[in-house]
């Protein structure tokens with residue numbers, strides 16, 4: 590009976606999961622310039638995390654700190670600061686598209702926009718800006734921006 594066991598082991602080895610084809614890996618690593626932050630799939634409101642603990646699981650520590658604890662990304666460090674690609678900037682929390690690259694301009698140490706996509710960003714009394722879909726903290730909206738809005742997001 591010994592030879593049967595050997596044959597079985599060979600079949601199992603042949604069926605073990607192989608590594609993904611090289612083509613798939615290359616697709617994943619290709620940078621997405623058409624939609625910054627769109628690696629986050631757009632979530633329906635009912636699919637959003639219901640608690641801060643769930644948000645913590647979904648986001649990276651840095652994203653959680655900024656979006657949920659109103660932290661601020663250190664200036665001049667953001668990887669999209671000098672990003673020049675055409676397209677949209679999406680919320681890292683829920684995937685909602687927030688900014689069109691056509692409204693992006695160079696101002697300070699953070700990516701700046703003079704307008705948001707209508708209905709996606711709410712400005713609060715203390716000038717804090719939040720995502721209208723998930724409530725994530727996006728930064729602040731100041732009144733020293735360029736025309737046509739005079740706003741700096």
Ligand SMILES: [Zn+2]
Nearest residue numbers: 680683720723
């Ligand atoms: Zn959001």
